[in-house]
Amino acid sequence: MTVTITQHATCTFCGCVCDDIELHDDGVKIIKTKAACSLGTSWFLNHTAERLYPDALIDGKEASVDDAVEVAAEYLHRANMPLVYGLSNVTCEAQREAVSLAEKIGAVIDSHTSL
């Protein structure tokens, strides 16, 4: 087992976004953190690179990402007033794509801020 050590990793679990975390990983799991608080540590240790979930689900049945993308596009294109919601646990780059999608399908776009 080779352990890789990464310095200055960023924790996005809370709004502090600490960017001074040291992570030790074995390629599949993070096995140790330094500098992170208890919330951050459990967040890092709880996510792995394992395949725990199906790639995609359509009506609850396993499907390929290609098919799921097509079905999603069909639903969103057909809708008159779709909603794009969330945006909290994703990167700014993904948020920007979401705005672009919202504009394309004529949607309302909203985040946790409105709660």
Next chain:
Amino acid sequence: MGGKVSCTLGEVKNRADFILYWGGNPAECHPRHFTKYTIMQKGKFLPEGRKGRTMVLVDIRETMSVKAADIFLQVRPGKDFEVITALRALVKGNRVDTALVEETGLKLEQLQDLVDRMKRCKFGVIFFGMGLSMTRGKHMNSAAVLTLAAEMNAFTKFVAMPMRGHGNVAGADMVLRWTTGYPFGVNLCRGFPRFNPGEFSTVDLLVRGDIDAAFVLGADPGATMPQPGIDTLARVPTIVLDPKVTHTSRLARVHITTSVTGISSPGTAYRMDEVPLPLRPVLKSPYPSDEEVVRRIIAAVDKKTAWLPRPETMSSGVA
């Protein structure tokens, strides 16, 4: 929140000798806020660290954060706006009715003492949490606190900052602001952005059942929304992008598993003081990133006819 009087957490660390937390419990919700950014740090102009700073906590109940505070003010639930208004009056030297203050659970002397300390400090900061911005008064409370901070600048340097929760929610505000001009709840149904909280906010749209499809990423409204809202998500076609199969995924028509932000997918996240920070993912995920999946959905939508007439196909008769 355009025009708000704020600063970065680095400035707080180096300069703030007066720190007020209102309606938040950083000890448990933002565990490193005290130690990394605020009270515990030695700053450039605060060589004494904790001893050189005053920390005041305002909340409706005693939380774990009380232990870290020099002064704790317990406000009666739902009375925050009244307290802020009384503080604003005292800052300006106006008379305040003792009986009205007492309804908030505090005494006039306590508020006067707070105002005196605020005026005496060199650099003051108010961090406000969801205990202020999500309770009675909501965004009016946030606006009042921001105004209080702005008005304090007649006497000394003073700023205010919201304590943002979930990871990159600050980034969502920023991205929506720079792309549409508004921070959240933006309606693009007419092809241009319209903003009206209460009308276009998710909880209202879902509870009224106004929408006919939902695209959810980086959230689990199926676990957090009021029941009528969850019913709407189950009724309309809902599409979910998430690293896990969530409550929302279970009532959705389509779920696509994506890699975990920051652990497997790279990108940028905004800290609560609106400083963008790069993520350093360490694990290679078997799943695509949210960014990639959204881009593929856009490509698939692009193959269909546009719902909005393009300018060249519109009739030219309208002056």
